[in-house]
Amino acid sequence: xxxxxxxxxxxxxxxxxxxxxxxxxxxxxxxxxxxxxxxxxxxxxxxxxxxxxxxxxxxxxxxxxxxxxxxxxxxxxxxxxxxxxxxxxxxxxxxxxxxxxxxxxxxxxxxxxxx
Amino acid sequence: xxxxxxxxxxxxxxxxxxxxxxxxxxxxxxxxxxxxxxxxxxxxxxxxxxxxxxxxxxxxxxxxxxxxxxxxxxxxxxxxxxxxxxxxxxxxxxxxxxxxxxxxxxxxxxxxx
Numbered sequence: 407x408x409x410x411x412x413x414x415x416x417x418x419x420x421x422x423x424x425x426x427x428x429x430x431x432x433x434x435x436x437x438x439x440x441x442x443x444x445x446x447x448x449x450x451x452x453x454x455x456x457x458x459x460x461x462x463x464x465x466x467x468x469x470x471x472x473x474x475x476x477x478x479x480x481x482x483x484x485x486x487x488x489x490x491x492x493x494x495x496x497x498x499x500x501x502x503x504x505x506x507x508x509x510x511x512x513x514x515x516x517x518x519x520x521x
Numbered sequence: 522x523x524x525x526x527x528x529x530x531x532x533x534x535x536x537x538x539x540x541x542x543x544x545x546x547x548x549x550x551x552x553x554x555x556x557x558x559x560x561x562x563x564x565x566x567x568x569x570x571x572x573x574x575x576x577x578x579x580x581x582x583x584x585x586x587x588x589x590x591x592x593x594x595x596x597x598x599x600x601x602x603x604x605x606x607x608x609x610x611x612x613x614x615x616x617x618x619x620x621x622x623x624x625x626x627x628x629x630x631x632x633x634x
Contacts, residue, residue, distance in 0.1 A: 410563075415561075439620035441622055443625075448627070449609060449627065449628045449630075450625060450626070450627045450628065451611060451613075451625035452625075453622050453624070456620070456622055458620060497563060497564070501620070506552075506615070506620075506621075507552060507554070507569050507571060507577075507615075508566070509554075509564075509566070509623060511563035511564045512563055513561070513562055513563045514561075514562075514563055
C-alpha cells in the first residue's frame, strides 16, 4: 500500500528562524516523485517544491529545501528565515511512475509562524 | 493568466438536493481531478479524468458524479445520495509529460442547510 505519514499535526516557529517538517512515505515502486504543497488560510493549494526520487541531490527553492533520504523513505521540508506568510498547512505528497493520476497525500502539518 | 477557476466559493445544499460545483481550467491540461478535504485531514480523490469523455472513480466516488464534455471543464455533482457532503472541495489539473505536479483551484466550501 502507498501511504504518506506526517507525524507532526501542528508546529510553531518564530519569525526568521528555521523549521523542519517531517514526512515519511511507503511505496514498493522505485520511480516516484515527491511534492510539498502549502495551503494558507485562503485554502488554495500551492506547490512549494518537488523532488524526483532518482535524483540524489536535494531540491531547493529559495528559502525552502528538502532532505530526501530514499532508503529511509523520508522527505522532510526545511523552511529557512521563516516569514509570517509561511503560516499554512503543509502537505507532503507523492506519485509513482506507474500511475501519474494517483497522488498520495499526507494528513498535513499546520505551521504557525509567530512574530 | 492561466489557472483553475472553481465556482462558487461557498455553496449550500438542502436535503435531497443535487448541487453542481464548477471547475474550469485554461492551462490546456488533459487531466483533471476532484478532491474532498475534511477538517484536519488530507485530500481524498473523488474522480479524475485523463481525457475528454472519459473519467474514473477515485477512492470516495459514491454519491458523486462528473462529466468531461470539454477539455477545459470538469464539473462535479454532489447528489442526494451523498449523506455527508459538508466539506471543502478542490479541483486540480495536470499536464502530461514527466512528473508534472497537480495545480489546484481555490476550492468550494459546501455546507448543508
